[in-house]
Each structure stands twice: as C-alpha cells, then as structure tokens.
Amino acid sequence: MKGKGHFPLLAFVVFTAIFFLTFSMQVIDARKHHHHEKKGKSHKHRKSNGAANSPAPGQAPLPSYGSHPNGSRIFNVLSFGAKGDGDADDSKAFLAAWKAACNVPGATVEIPAELKFLVKPIAFQGPCMPNLSLQIDGTLLAPPKISSWTKYSLFQWINFKWVHNFTIQGNGAVDGQGSSWWKANSKKFKHISNMKPTAIRFYASYNVTVRDIKIINSPQCHLKFDSSSGIKVDNITISSPESSPNTDGIHLQNTQDVEIKYSNIGCGDDCVSIQTGCSNIHIHHIDCGPGHGISIGGLGKDKSIGCVSDIIVEEISLQNTFAGVRIKTWQGGMGSVKNVTFSNIQVADVKVPIIIDQFYCDKNICKNQTGAVAISGVKYDQIIGTYSVQPVHLACSSDIPCTDVDLIDIQLKPSMGYGGFQPALCWNSYGKSQAPLLPSSIDSCLRRDYGSLVKRIAGFPEHIC
Numbered sequence: 001m002k003g004k005g006h007f008p009l010l011a012f013v014v015f016t017a018i019f020f021l022t023f024s025m026q027v028i029d030a031r032k033h034h035h036h037e038k039k040g041k042s043h044k045h046r047k048s049n050g051a052a053n054s055p056a057p058g059q060a061p062l063p064s065y066g067s068h069p070n071g072s073r074i075f076n077v078l079s080f081g082a083k084g085d086g087d088a089d090d091s092k093a094f095l096a097a098w099k100a101a102c103n104v105p106g107a108t109v110e111i112p113a114e115l116k117f118l119v120k121p122i123a124f125q126g127p128c129m130p131n132l133s134l135q136i137d138g139t140l141l142a143p144p145k146i147s148s149w150t151k152y153s154l155f156q157w158i159n160f161k162w163v164h165n166f167t168i169q170g171n172g173a174v175d176g177q178g179s180s181w182w183k184a185n186s187k188k189f190k191h192i193s194n195m196k197p198t199a200i201r202f203y204a205s206y207n208v209t210v211r212d213i214k215i216i217n218s219p220q221c222h223l224k225f226d227s228s229s230g231i232k233v234d235n236i237t238i239s240s241p242e243s244s245p246n247t248d249g250i251h252l253q254n255t256q257d258v259e260i261k262y263s264n265i266g267c268g269d270d271c272v273s274i275q276t277g278c279s280n281i282h283i284h285h286i287d288c289g290p291g292h293g294i295s296i297g298g299l300g301k302d303k304s305i306g307c308v309s310d311i312i313v314e315e316i317s318l319q320n321t322f323a324g325v326r327i328k329t330w331q332g333g334m335g336s337v338k339n340v341t342f343s344n345i346q347v348a349d350v351k352v353p354i355i356i357d358q359f360y361c362d363k364n365i366c367k368n369q370t371g372a373v374a375i376s377g378v379k380y381d382q383i384i385g386t387y388s389v390q391p392v393h394l395a396c397s398s399d400i401p402c403t404d405v406d407l408i409d410i411q412l413k414p415s416m417g418y419g420g421f422q423p424a425l426c427w428n429s430y431g432k433s434q435a436p437l438l439p440s441s442i443d444s445c446l447r448r449d450y451g452s453l454v455k456r457i458a459g460f461p462e463h464i465c
Contacts, residue, residue, distance in 0.1 A: 073101075073104055073106055073107045073108060074107075074108050074110055075097045075098075075100050075101040075104075075107060075108065075109050075110060076097070076110040076112060077090065077093050077094055077097045077109065077110065077111055077112075077117070078093075078112065079097070080093040080094075080096040080097045080100070081093040081096070082094065082097075082117055083117075084112070084115030084116060084117050084138065085115075085116065086116035086117070086118055086139075086141055087118060088118065089118055089119075089120060090117045090118055090119055091119050091120045091122050094109075094117070094119055094122060095122065095124075097109050098124050101128070101132060102126065102128035102129065102132065103128070103129060104129055105129040105130055105131060106129075106130070106131045106132075107129070107131075107132055107133070108132075108133040108134075108135050109132075109133070109134045109135065110135045110137075111134070111135060111136045111137060111138045111140070111170070111172060112137055112138050113137035113138055113171070113172065114138065115138040115139070116138065116139045116140075116141055117138060117139070117140050117141065118141045118143070119140050119141065119142070119157075119158070120143055120148075120153075121143075121149065121153035121156070121157055121158075121159075121197070122157075122158055122159070123159040123160075123161060124158070124159070124160050124161070124163070125160075125161045125162060125163075126160075126161065126162040126163035126164060126166070126205070127162050127163065127164050128163065128164075128166070130164070130165045131165050131167075132163070132165070132166050132167075133166070133167045133168075133169060134166075134167070134168045134169075134170075135169060135170045136168065136169070136170035136171075136172035136173075136174065136213050137170045137171050137172045138172045139172055139173045139174075139175055140158070140172070140173070140174045140175065141175050141177060142157050142175065142176045142177045142178075142197075142199070142219075143177070144177040144180060145180065146180055146181060146184055149197070153197070154195045154196065154197055155195065155197060155198070155201075156197050156198040156199075156200075156201040156224070157176060157197045157198065157199050157200070157218075157219075158174070158199065158200045158201070159201050159203065160200070160201070160202045160203070160205055160208075161202075161203045161204060161205070162203075162204050162205060163202070163205045163208065164205065164206055164207055164208075165207045166205065166207070166208050166209075167208075167209040167210075167211070168200075168208075168209070168210045168211070168213060169209070169210075169211050169212050169213065170212060170213050171212060171213075172213060172214070173213065173214040173215070173216055174199055174200060174213060174214065174215045174216070175216050175217055176197075176199040176215075176216065176217050176218035176219050176222070177217055178196075178217045178218050178219035178220070178240065178244065178247070179217065179244075181196050181197075181219035181220070182219070182241075182243070182244045182245055182247075182268075184196075196219040196220035196246070197218075197219050197220060198218065198219075198220055198221040198222070198223075198224045198251070199215055199218035199219070199221070199222050199223065200215060200222070200223050200224070201223075201224040201225075201226065202224070202225045202226065202228050202231075203226045203227060203228070204226075204227045204228060205225075205228045206228055206229045206230045207230040208225075208228065208230065208231050208232070209231075209232045209233075209234070210223065210231075210232070210233050210234075210236060211232070211233070211234040211235050211236060212234075212235050212236065213236055213237075214236070214237045214238075214239070215236065215237070215238050215239075216237075216238070216239045216240060217239070217240050217244070218240060218247055219247075220246050220247060220248075221246070221247065221248040221249075221251045221269075221273075222238045222240070222247065222248065222249050222250070222267065223236075223238065223249065223250045223251070224248075224250075224251040224252075224253070225250075225251070225252050225253070225255045225258070226253045226254060226255065227253070227254045227255065227277075228254075228255045229255060229256045229257045229258075230257050231252075231255060231257065231258040231259070232258075232259050232260075233250065233258075233259070233260040233261070233263060234259075234261055234262055234263070235261075235262045235263060236263045236264075237263065237264045237265075238250070238263070238264070238265040238266070238267060238271075239264075239265075239266050239267070240266070240267045240268055241268060241290075242266075242267075242268055242290035242291070242320075243268060244267065244268035245268055245269070246268065246269050247267045247268040247269050248267065248269045248270045248271075248272075248273045249265035249266075249267045249269075249270065249271045249272060249273075249288075249291065250265070250271070250272045250273070251270075251272075251273045251275070252272070252273065252274050252275060252278050252281065253275040253276065253277060253278065254275075254276065254277030254278070255277070255278055256277075256278065256279050256280050256281075257280045258278070258280070258281045258282065258283075259282045259283075259284075260272060260281075260282070260283045260284075260286065261282075261283070261284050261285050261286070262285045262286075263285075263286055263287075264286075264287045265286060265287070265288050265291065266288070266289055266290050266291060267290070267291045268290070268291065269291060269292050270291060270292045270293065270294070270295040271286065271288035271289075271291045271292070271293060271294055271318075271321075272286070272288075272294045272295070273295050274295065274296045274297075274308060274311060275297070275299070275306075275308075276299055276304075276305065276306040276307055276308065276335070277307060277308075278308050278311075279307075279308065279309045279310045279311075280310045281310070281311045281312070282312045283311075283312070283313045283314075283316070284312075284313070284314045284315045284316070285315045285316075286315075286316050286317070287317045287319075288316060288317065288318045288319075288321060289317075289318055289319035289320050289321045290319075290320055290321060291321050291322070292321060292322040292323050293318055293321045293322065293323035293324050293325060293326060293350070294313050294316060294318075294324075294325050294326075294342075295323065295325075295326050295327070295328060296308055296311065296326070296327045296328070296337060296340065297326075297327055297328040297329050297337075297360065297373075298328045298329060298330055298360045298362075299328070299329045299330065299333055299335065299337065299373045300329045300330040300331075300332065300333015300334060300335065300372065300373040301330040301333065302330075302332075303332045303333060303334070303369075303371070304333060304334070305333070305334045305335040305464055305465070306329065306333055306334070306335040306336075306337070306373045307335045307336060307464070307465035308336075308337045308338075308340075309336070309337070309338050309339050309340075309465070310339045311339070311340045311341070312340075312341050312343075313325055313340075313341065313342045313343075313345070314341070314342070314343045314344050314345075315344045316342075316344070316345045316346070317346045317348075318345065318346070318347045318348070318350050318353075318385075319347075319348045319349065319350070320348070320349050320350070321347075321350050321351070322350075322351050322352075323350070323351065323352055323353075323355050324345060324347050324350045324352065324353030324354060324355070324383065325342040325345055325353070325354065325355070325380070325383070326352075326354070326355030326356065326357065327340070327355070327356045327357070327375060327378065328355070328356075328357045328358075328360040329357070329358045329360055329372060329373040329375070329397075330360055330361070330366075330373075331358070331359060331366065331367075331368060331369040331370075331371070331372060331397070332369030332370065332371050332372070333371065333372060333373045334371060334373065334464055335373045335374070335464050335465050336373060336374045336375070336376070336464070336465050337373060337374070337375045337376075337378070338374075338375075338376050338377045339377045340377065340378045340379070341378075341379045341381065342354075342378075342379065342380050342381070342383065343379070343380075343381040343382055344381070344382050345382065345383045345384070345385075346384060346385050347383065347384070347385035347386065347387065347412070348385050348386055348415075349386055349387075349388050349415045349418075350385065350386070350387055350388065351387065351388050351389040351390070352387065352389055352390045352391075352392075352393050353383055353385065353387050353391060353392070353412055354380055354383055354391065354392045354393065354394070354407075354410070354412075355392075355393045355394075356375060356378070356393070356394045356395065356396060356402055356405070356429065357393065357395050358372050358373070358375070358395060358396050358397040358402070359395055359397075370399050371397075371399055371400070372396075372397035372399055372400045373400075374400050375396065375402040375403075375405075376402070376403045376404045377403075377404045378402070378404070378405045378406070378431075379405075379406040379408065380405075380406065380407050380408065380410060381406070381408040381409060382408070382409045382410075383409075383410050383411075383412065384409075384410075384411045384412070385411075385412065385413075386412070386413050386414065386415040386416075387412050387413075387414065387415060387421075388414075388415045388418040388421075389418075389420075389421065389422060390421065390422040390423070390424065390425065391410075391412040391424050391439060391442070392407075392410070392412075392424040392425065392426065392442055392445060393424075393425045394425065394426045394427065394429040394445065394446075395425060395427045396427055396428040396429045397428065398428060401428040401429065401430055402428065402429040402430065402431075403430045403431065404430070404431055405429050405430065405431030405446060406431050406432055406433070406434070407431070407432075407433040407434070407437065407442055407445065407446060408433070408434040409434065409435075409436055409437075410433075410436075410437050410438065410442055411436055411437075411438045412438060412439065413438065423439075423441060424439065424441050424442055424445055426445035426446060426447075428447075429445070429446055429447065430446060430447045430448065430449075431446040431447075431448075432446060432448060433445065433446055
C-alpha cells in the first residue's frame with residue numbers, strides 16, 4: 001500500500017519538471033530569434049549610412065549629414081549633397097535646400113562654418129513661408145574665371161526674388177572673387193560688354209534683414225536692393241580694393257523704408273548709392289573708406305526721371321574717400337531730390353566732403369543740356385574734419401537752381417601733407433548758413449535773394465514724382 005501511494009506523487013514531480021524545462025527552452029529560443037532580428041536591422045541601418053560615418057575606436061562620432069530629418073527646421077546644405085571643398089559646384093545642393101526650407105515656417109538654410117562652397121549664378125525664389133533664414137557661417141565662392149559666366153548670368157551672382165520676411169545672417173563670407181573682372185578687357189571677353197555681376201541682389205522683396213556677414217571682392221556692386229521695401233542692414237562688412245571699379249557697397253533703387261546701420265564699408269565706388277525711386281532711407285553709424293562716400297544719384301541720365309525724398313544720413317565716418325556726402329545729377333534730367341539731411345559727419349582726408357553736382361559726367365566730355373532734376377530742402381549739419389582738395393562744391397543747374405540748402409556748423413580744415421587746395425565753389429545755390437563755418441568763405445556761399453520765381457522754377461517738376 002505504501003509503494004502505491006508514492007507513485008502518483010513521483011509522476012507529478014517528473015511531469016512538472018519536464019514542463020518547466022520545455023517552457024524555458026522555448027523562451028531562450030525566442031530571445032535568440034529576437035536578438036538576431038535586431039542585429040539584422042542594426043546592420044542594415046549602418047550600411048545605409050555608409051562606412052565613412054563609422055567612428056574609429058577612441059574617436060567621437062562623426063556628424064551625420066544624411067537625409068533631412070522630418071520635422072526639423074534646419075536645412076543644412078550638406079544634407080542635400082553640397083561638398084564644401086571650394087571646387088565642386090554646390091549650386092544644385094543649395095537650390096534643393098532652399099526649396100525644401102521654403103515650405104516650412106521659420107526654417108533655416110544652414111551653410112556650415114569652416115567650409116567653402118563654390119556656387120554658380122543662382123536664383124533663390126519666393127514667396128516662401130514666413131521667417132525663412134539663410135545662416136551663412138561658411139564661405140560662398142563665385143566662379144573665379146570670367147569665361148565660365150554666360151552672357152545671361154552677368155546681371156547678378158546670387159539673386160533673391162520675391163522673398164518676404166527673410167533674414168540673411170551669420171559669421172561667414174560671400175566672396176565674389178572679382179579681381180579678374182576688374183582688369184578684364186571687354187575686347188577679350190566680347191560677351192561681357194561693360195556688364196559685370198552684382199554679388200547679392202534682392203528684387204521685389206520686403207521685410208528683409210541682412211546682418212553680421214561679410215561681402216567681399218564683388219565684380220561690381222556688392223549688395224543691391226531693387227524694387228523692394230522694409231529693408232534692414234545691420235553690422236555687415238563690405239570690402240574690396242580702392243582700385244576696383246564700380247564696386248558700390250550698397251546700392252538702392254526703387255526701394256523704400258530702409259535702415260542701414262553699424263556697418264563697415266570699403267570699396268572702389270560709393271559706399272552707399274541711392275538711386276531713383278528711393279524714399280524714407282535712414283543711414284547711420286557707418287564707417288566708409290576707401291570709396292566715393294555716401295551718394296544720391298547720379299540721377300536724370302539720358303533725360304530720365306529721377307525721384308528721391310526723405311533721406312537721413314547721420315553719424316558717419318569717412319576716411320580717404322573721393323567724396324563725403326553728395327548729390328549728383330545729369331544735365332537734362334527731370335524729377336526731384338527733396339528733404340535730405342546729412343548730419344554729424346566726420347571726414348578725414350576726404351577730397352571734397354560736401355558736394356551737389358548737377359553737371360555730373362562720367363566721361364571726358366558730356367553735352368550741355370537744359371533742364372535738371374530739381375534739388376530742394378537739403379541740410380548739411382555738423383560736417384567736421386579735413387579735406388584734401390576742396391571743402392564744398394555746390395554746382396547747381398543754371399536752369400533750375402538748388403533751393404532751401406542749409407549749411408550749419410561746417411568745420412573743414414585742409415589736410416596736412418597735401419597742396420593745391422581749391423576754394424569752396426557755390427553756383428546758383430540758394431539757402432542759409434549758420435556759424436560756426438570754416439573756411440569762413442562758406443558764409444557767402446549760398447544766395448539768399450531768391451523769391452517766388454526761383455521757388456516756382458524749382459517746384460515745377462514736382463508733379464513728375
């Protein structure tokens with residue numbers, strides 16, 4: 001009876017042991033199978049990134065520039081195929097990054113530091129989603145050889161068209177590599193004529209900010225705004241040699257509501273050039289030199305209409321420039337320049353600090369013509385420093401005099417080490433002067449006896465603008 005009682009218990013123990021052993025083996029096998037699946041997926045992922053991205057032992061992982069991650073607002077041009085070696089053409093990668101970022105609000109196209117990107121003439125077109133930025137921390141290079149530019153790409157190198165609420169910023173540089181253009185012989189390169197590309201141009205754009213970057217060695221103008229509004233330029237550096245022809249720093253045309261501030265501009269032409277169709281322009285805290293100063297015009301070439309109004313230029317430092325602050329118009333033009341203030345201008349070794357020239361000519365001889373762009377309401381206030389040729393040059397049209405011109409607190413001394421100074425010239429200019437005035441001859445520079453006839457003549461073309 002005792003033997004029979006132990007058998008069921010022994011059978012139960014054996015059965016239980018077999019059950020747990022079988023279950024454990026199944027779990028282990030399942031884990032092995034799952035582990036192999038993970039290894040397979042991981043191996044496939046590494047293969048897709050490429051062996052070059054696998055860090056060597058003891059090194060930090062290299063950054064991955066694979067496909068752009070969904071949901072990110074940063075569009076690095078390297079992720080779109082840019083090489084950044086200064087030799088390969090990265091134009092297509094830049095356009096691809098731009099097109100992708102254009103559809104994302106608040107996106108940034110990123111040009112990384114310490115790399116050089118060769119970019120052929122390119123157009124970045126909008127409109128895009130709001131608050132798009134171009135972060136330039138590396139260096140953009142224009143094609144250095146003139147022969148690589150087609151005749152259809154000579155107007156500009158980098159063109160922004162119809163962009164709104166847009167910012168360019170960064171610690172990088174835009175290098176136009178313009179030296180070959182400056183000395184180019186148009187007979188050798190027949191397709192270029194006298195046209196040379198602007199480095200950066202904005203067309204029909206508004207609410208645009210350009211800040212912190214460097215623009216250097218442009219073939220012609222460095223930064224141009226055409227038919228645009230709501231422009232802010234802040235803390236940029238523009239640089240090209242004094243001998244580089246027609247390399248304006250900033251060029252404004254048919255553009256309104258502009259602020260240019262806290263920047264350093266040195267070039268071979270006007271540091272800032274204000275052309276027809278511009279109004280409500282505020283330029284302040286600019287260091288200019290070398291160059292041709294801050295200029296309005298030339299306006300009225302080939303009997304065209306020139307209209308400029310509401311310009312404030314103040315807190316400017318000019319050194320070794322051809323002109324200081326000037327207005328230049330061609331004979332025979334129409335239109336008006338009015339409500340212009342130049343104040344707190346420091347000049348050092350500037351050839352002619354104060355200029356109104358209504359006989360402007362960029363040739364050896366220009367034909368005498370009647371008619372002129374009317375100039376009125378121009379104030380020169382606190383123009384102080386040294387000149388190397390002539391202190392004041394006011395040459396107004398014989399047909400339409402300059403009116404309401406104010407010379408207030410003008411203190412200009414001859415520069416040391418120069419000779420052959422010319423006296424102040426004032427021709428057919430009306431207004432008032434206010435002490436202190438140096439040289440003292442400035443006090444008699446402006447005519448005060450104008451009456452209704454002069455006002456009527458000066459105001460005649462106002463309806464054109």
